[in-house]
Amino acid sequence: METGNDADQKIIGMQERVRKYDTKKSMNLYKRTKKLIPTGSSSLMRTSSWDPYPLYIKGGKGSRIWDVDGNEYIDFLMAFGPVINGHANEYINSAVKKYIKNGDLFGAPNELEYKLAKEFKKFVTTQDMVIFALSGSDATMNALRIARAATGKDVILKFEGHYHGMHDYAAVSVEAPPIVAGLSWFPKSLPYTAGIPQGVIDSVVVSTWNDLESLSKILRIRGNEIAAIIMEPIMANSTVVTPEDGYLKGVRELADEYNILLIFDEVITGFRVSEGGAQKLYGVTPDLSTWAKALGNGYPISAISGKKEYMELIGNGVGYGGTYFASPISLAASLANLKLLEADDFAAYTRLGRITRKMGKGIEEIADNLDENIFVNYETGVIAFVFTDQRNITNYRESIVMDWNKYKAVQQKMLKRGIYYHPDGAERMPPSTAHTEADIDKFLIALEESIKEYNREN
Incomplete structure (x- = not known):
């Protein structure tokens, strides 16, 4: 004291x-x-x-x-x-040093992928399978692709002020001045940066977060076109805004009603707000989830997890890959990081x-x-x-x-x-x-x- x-x-x-x-x-x-x-x-x-x-x-x-x-x-x-x-962190860095002496990158599978996937499942018990990538943007970009492939639909719904990376489908209505964003119940889709094709902007529908009534109205109009609803389960890129009671459950029910995949972007909340992320904290399970940041304690790694029926589309019609995805150094760091978080x-x-x-x-x-x-x-x-x-x-x-x-x-x-x-x-x-x-x-x-x-x- x-x-x-x-x-x-x-x-x-x-x-x-x-x-x-x-x-x-x-x-x-x-x-x-x-x-x-x-x-x-x-x-x-x-x-x-x-x-x-x-x-x-x-x-x-x-x-x-x-x-x-x-x-x-x-x-x-x-x-x-x-x-x-x-x-x-000495424990994490010592794990990295152990693997650095054997080389940096091989362009081949590594046993650490399996070990980290097993460790990941101890934390994220709500998801069937996981695959690793490099950045949060990589994860959300590929999760949206999986959703479009799974549903045969092209349009994405995101929420005003939510950030999902810097790829084109994510960089819409991240910062949206109300004077140009239009009605609060059905905001306009606005580019976050110059250089995004108008066709991409038109394929991203925007809603106001924490408002089930507005979302329901939008889905009645465009629900049959929408492949995925993607959200931060806690809005943590525009201060910290927590979901209203029953909101996440209501979105889950609406997604099911319109055959839309629900994606939780847990890049910030994952391995941070609880061991199972916001989906464990609030008791709502999405179809797909994206993870990064606290997964690697500063080493570059991200992940997509989800239901088996959607994850197994990877390699069965859905392409996926990256030279630096799941590098041994990042895998070693992430495994050690999760071991520390799991302790006791x-x-x-x-x-x-x-x-x-x-x-x-x-x-x-x-x-x-x-x-x-x-x-x-x-x-x-x-x-x-x-x-x-x-x-x-x-x-x-x-x-x-x-x-x-x-x-x-x-x-x-x-x-x-x-x-x-x-x-x-x-x-x-x-x-x-x-x-x-x-x-x-x-x-x-x-x-x-x-x-x-x-x-x-x-």
Whole structure:
């Protein structure tokens, strides 16, 4: 239990850190890099929203990371969610080193595929078969192809604000300003990026999440054309929005009624909100599921799982493959990662839940103490807060009604106090098993001090 004196000492330490904080090396590296690499990095989310420049990270251990200037941070981004067992985990890395000495990639089957599939089934008991890939985008792209092959239909239904990767069929209505997105009960399909063929956009129907009535209306109009309904079972790319009671079950029933495959995109929630993902947490089984991030603890791997009748279409009409799919190194890392999460009857999830709740309740207490309009929402391993006067958020359009500028300004003040997370208010914070109660205490102290500083300045 932290005493008042302990908290005072931490505040004093943070004040000294704020005074000395410097990131000139990151600034100079950004200037040099963007002359060679568009935006300064190979993924836009690593640089977007970071003003005036992103921090370049040189290493990490456990819950800590260090930038190129030598500043230390408690990491609450965790690579957007993959690093569930902490940075540079010795058990995982030792498993990788064992296989690296035998070679990197062979273009042939590997026994580790079988071992990881068996381990996967200990976690995901709701699915019959699994096959591995490289990224979340690979997984969702191929899952949609399986659904189209299985049903003989071409149209996909997704939800406004849900993110399923950067391939064309996924990059629709991820960010959709309501002024151009149209009716909330039947939103327009809008491209997330330039370069998507209009024919693809027209083959993706969009609905409002957490609204069974709207979905039912859309299916009455277009249900016979739709091959798959794909969703994040917890919307975790537009803050964290949990499903309303009975919603997932209702979608399952509607999918069955219209002969539509239901796909849960568990790229974020899988191996994080429970050992069996959101489908176990909420007791609703999809036809197909996609997994990535926390599966590999930072090593590149993803998976598709599902009912046998659909999975066995692979190789029987449905093509599938990739040079780097299921590389021995990623398989070894993933197997070790899951062994850690499985230990002591999946005790990691009890601890992860406790850490997440402490963080969430602490943010709520800060909001009460400072009379701040903050909404915080969380499940085990995923949490987000926003500055808004809304008391509940159920869908994408509600999630974007926030004070984006205040969120970013507070995040910049948190960096100076040694707390690292993304400046975009839509991003979640995914704690790991490496985070301690003391880490959460430091986060909460830094947050309260940062909000106070912002309010004094504004």
